[in-house]
Amino acid sequence: MNQVLAPELDFTDYKSDVTPVWCPGCGDYAVLSAILKALAALRLPREDVALISGIGCSSRIAAYTSVYGFHGIHGRALPIAQGLKLARPELTVLCAGGDGDGFSIGGNHFLHACRRNLDLTYIVMDNAVYGMTKGQASPTSAADWSESKLTPEGPGVAPLQPLDLALTAGASHVARCFSGKVQALTQTIAEAIRHPGFSFIQVISPCVTYRPEMREYKTLVHESFTEPCTDRREARRRLIDDDGFSLGTLFKSVEPSYKPLRHEPESLDALERQFSL
Amino acid sequence: MSHHVLSLAMTGSGGAGVMTVGQILVDAAARAGWYGLFRRSLGPQIRGGESAALLRFGHRPILSHGDSFDLLLAYDWGNITRFAAELPLRPDSVVLYDPDAGDVPEVIERTDARCVPVPLAQTAKTAPGTRANMVGLGLIARALGLVPDDLKGELEAALGDKGAEILEHSLQGLRLGAEIAAGLPTNVWPAADRPAPLAVPRWSITGNEAAGMGAVRGGVRFVAAYPITPSTEILEWLAPNLAKVGGQLVQVEDELASINMLVGASFGGVPSLTATSGPGLSLMLEGLGMAVAAEVPLTLIDVQRGGPSTGIPTKSEQSDFNIAVYGMHGDAPHIVCAPTSIPDCLSTVQWAVSAAEAVQCPAIVLSDQNMGQSRAIVDPPQPGGPVAARRLARLEAGTAYKRYALTNDGVSPMAVPGMAGGEYTADGLAHNERGTPSTQAADHQSQLDKRLRKLETLECEEIWAETEGDGAIAVIAWGSLTEAAREAVARANGAARLIGLRVILPLQPEAMAEALTGVSKVLVVEQSHGAQFFHFLKGHYALPATVESLHRPGPLPIRPVEILAAINSLKGDA
Known part of the structure; x- marks a missing residue:
């Protein structure tokens, strides 16, 4: 993360004047609030932060902050974020989006972003549904979730396990939060930003419109990952008993990041001499 | 064309070292003052497989393939039928072939080219450590007036640090090849003088x-x-x-x-x-x-x-x-x-x-x-040239920054992260001047207009096309066929002119109109099955009534002689 401190700002100073398109009661409001509060708590200068997102309800989040943002195309937020971070390593780069954006159309980028382990923070607002296209199953929907016209008998395939994927692919900070617990979410986001590597946070963020049963998730979540593991195998063992509602930071370990090739500087003339006979 | 241009080809299957030989020959020839072009024809194999080194040399810059090959050196005939079409030969072409690799295939015989056996593999066997590719290199270098000493520097570079013994074996191969060359009738070799020595090193x-x-x-x-x-x-x-x-x-x-x-x-x-x-x-x-x-x-x-x-x-x-x-x-x-x-x-x-x-x-x-x-x-290109210079925002306190401001030339000064006061969210959604998503017709229209306007104001006059000649038939080509078209235009005795289009978008209607002044007919040359370039030109430019298309798909390049024939055909249609 960026080391320059901003003057103390209120978290609302990190908020833009654009009104969210989200439905009343959407979990994403709380995620937005937690991101703003984490940025304020870390006193990050607005101009040195960029929030990159893809397409979907939650990906609209970029325009709701007053930092630099990029609301890109479906599934490609992570490549944009990584390109920016590689080109401008001094910036604090956050990436955010939904479960369809991150795990379905963008699934390949998720794996490779975990492997590359650049110092950025990826927040997935997981509501197990495509909300913007009006309620289709996503990669984290249950196999028998049958409320979609597109898959009236359910998607029929087992849901992806995002924490397991992140761990296996090489993410160096892996956590799960619930949008209904804003304070813990804010703290986890701040820790993730401070963590020098690829931080992944799965945020269970209910869609009250297409998944009204998610209103009851507040009774299902439980703090189970009380202390992060620093051993990847141990973290995976913990996931064996995970019911999908365990909250906390599962894994945290400082590990090597991708580093670009470096060479002694040469002038353009020197480069061109390689062609001269 | 003048005798100071000659085309050579070498064929051989994987391991024959044809590409190494081509590389050494072209670099050594360049140092001796030749301009040259070295194309590679390769099959789909990951390593090895049939391959051909296609070379063309001249005293003046050579940027296009020719009509046919003056000389073909065949180390072997591996899969020759697959790419014989890429090696057009004439009855006065010479084919040097190693009889150890078998008889001359029918596909070569029917060109009526003069086939001359040269014992490459047998000769290599007479000197331990020597390979047939080096014998062939020593042989074919004769066509460019090069002797083994001319090749020594490039040979050393190609062999790297493989050691003095291997270098000596390779040099011995070159000398044996030169001896074979000396023993052949002189009329085997295309007449070509060595060019003047170089004043400035080429690239x-x-x-x-x-x-x-x-x-x-x-x-x-x-x-x-x-x-x-x-x-x-x-x-x-x-x-x-x-x-x-x-x-x-x-x-x-x-x-x-x-x-x-x-x-x-x-x-x-x-x-x-x-x-x-x-x-x-x-x-x-x-x-x-x-x-x-x-x-x-x-x-x-x-x-x-x-x-x-x-x-x-x-x-x-x-x-x-x-x-x-x-x-x-x-x-x-x-x-x-x-x-x-x-x-x-x-x-x-x-x-x-x-x-x-x-x-x-x-x-x-x-x-x-x-x-x-x-x-x-x-020749080494001129140094300098344009360098990226983005129009960055000048941010003033108290003024709200508009990333997509509607400017006269359509270019909106850009803020980049790190610039305080320039924070904005870039968006692929239709947006207003600030970048805020908008579905309003007026915002969409004005941003589309702006993005078109900035392209229209881009300066392209200097580089939009390669033009040459002032004949009444304009040959419009693009990409790697431009130089083949230039050669055809040069051979058309003033009947044609060249327009090699470099800037395809944005359109250049004024420059094109000027370039077409005095043109009565157009010939469009391209390497595509669907005549894509032809349809683009017809759709977007005001062209004379007669526009002919010379097009075919790859991989056979369209040769200057074919373009010349199309020019002559148009001329005849007058």
């Missing part, structure tokens, strides 16, 4: 290397790479060389990641580029459209190969024209340009980078395998 460069150098010169400092034939050499050249100028190349998981990483890096203010071929371009279109909408400059080099789908990865075609021009959904003004020769890959890529930065939109550079993977001996 030996491939189109792909030139494209990489153009990127660096233009100011590119970020490249995201996914390997694909025949563009990979651009990326491989850039990897170490970018690192030497403070830039970086990252290999990524796919082409989708590649184009989107460019968008991210360029949003961060760093001029960015990638290179790919048709299949990769297909995958990158969505990202390119976003770069248009969000007004993020970037450059994409497409080294075209045979298509559609996987097509012919190792062979040239010009059939990505339509996807480059029309491929994006929505109305998406952008830059499309094409180098007209191997050295022009440098200057056209350099220009594309600076143009993309100037008008904040993507530029597609259409190279092709014919240029990209061929090597030319050229």
Whole structure:
């Protein structure tokens, strides 16, 4: 993360004047609030932060902050974020989006972003549904979730396990939060930003419109990952008993990041001499 | 053509070392004062397989293949039928072949070329450690007036640190080859004098290397790479060389990641580029459209190969024209340009980078395998040239920054992260001047107008086309066929003129009208099955009533003599 401190700002100073398109009661409001509060708590200068997102309800989040943002195309937020971070390593780069954006159309980028382990923070607002296209199953929907016209008998395939994927692919900070617990979410986001590597946070963020049963998730979540593991195998063992509602930071370990090739500087003339006979 | 131009070909299957021989010969000839062009014809094999080194030399710059080959040296006939069509021979051509490799195949015999046996393998056996490819090199060097000592420097460079013994064996091979040459009737050799010695060292460069150098010169400092034939050499050249100028190349998981990483890096203010071929371009279109909408400059080099789908990865075609021009959904003004020769890959890529930065939109550079993977001996290009200079925002306290402000020339000053007061969210959604998503008709219209306007104000006069001659028949070509067309025009006795279009988008109606002044007929030359370039020109430019198309798909290049025949046919139609 960026080391320059901003003057103390209120978290609302990190908020833009654009009104969210989200439905009343959407979990994403709380995620937005937690991101703003984490940025304020870390006193990050607005101009040195960029929030990159893809397409979907939650990906609209970029325009709701007053930092630099990029609301890109479906599934490609992570490549944009990584390109920016590689080109401008001094910036604090956050990436955010939904479960369809991150795990379905963008699934390949998720794996490779975990492997590359650049110092950025990826927040997935997981509501197990495509909300913007009006309620289709996503990669984290249950196999028998049958409320979609597109898959009236359910998607029929087992849901992806995002924490397991992140761990296996090489993410160096892996956590799960619930949008209904804003304070813990804010703290986890701040820790993730401070963590020098690829931080992944799965945020269970209910869609009250297409998944009204998610209103009851507040009774299902439980703090189970009380202390992060620093051993990847141990973290995976913990996931064996995970019911999908365990909250906390599962894994945290400082590990090597991708580093670009470096060479002694040469002038353009020197480069061109390689062609001269 | 003058006798100071000669075309040579060498064939041999994997392991024969034909490409090594070609490389040594072209570099040694260049040092002796020859200009040259070295194309490679390769089969689909990962390693080995049949291959042909296609060479052309001259006292003046050689940037195009010729009509046919004066001399063919066949180490063997491996799979000759597969690529004999790429080796046109005349009855007065000479074929030197090793009888140990079998009889002259029917496909060669029927050309009526004069076939002369040369015992390459047998000769190599007489000197331990010597290989047939070195004997052949010593032999064919005679065609350029080169003796073994002329080849020694390049041989040492090619052998690297393999040791004095191997070098001596190879030199012995060259000497044995020269002895065979001396024993052949002199009329085997095309008449060609050695050129004058060089005053200034020339460059030996491939189109792909030139494209990489153009990127660096233009100011590119970020490249995201996914390997694909025949563009990979651009990326491989850039990897170490970018690192030497403070830039970086990252290999990524796919082409989708590649184009989107460019968008991210360029949003961060760093001029960015990638290179790919048709299949990769297909995958990158969505990202390119976003770069248009969000007004993020970037450059994409497409080294075209045979298509559609996987097509012919190792062979040239010009059939990505339509996807480059029309491929994006929505109305998406952008830059499309094409180098007209191997050295022009440098200057056209350099220009594309600076143009993309100037008008904040993507530029597609259409190279092709014919240029990209061929090597030319050229005069060193002029230093300098345009460098990326993005119009950055000047932020004033108390004034709300509008990223997509409606300006006269359509270019809106850009803030980049780190600039306080410039914070904005770039968006692929239709948006207003601030960048806030908008579905309003007026915002959509005004932003579309703005994005078109900035392209229309891009300065292209200096570079829009290669033009030559003032004949009444205009030959309009593009890409690697430009130089073949130039040669045909030069042979048309003033009947024709050349327009080698370099800037495809934005359109250049005024420059084209001026270039067509006095033209009664047009011949459009291109390497595509669907005559894509022809239809584009007919659709977008005011052309005379008679417009003929000379087109065919790859991989057989359209030769100067074919273009000349088409010119003559048009002339006859008067």
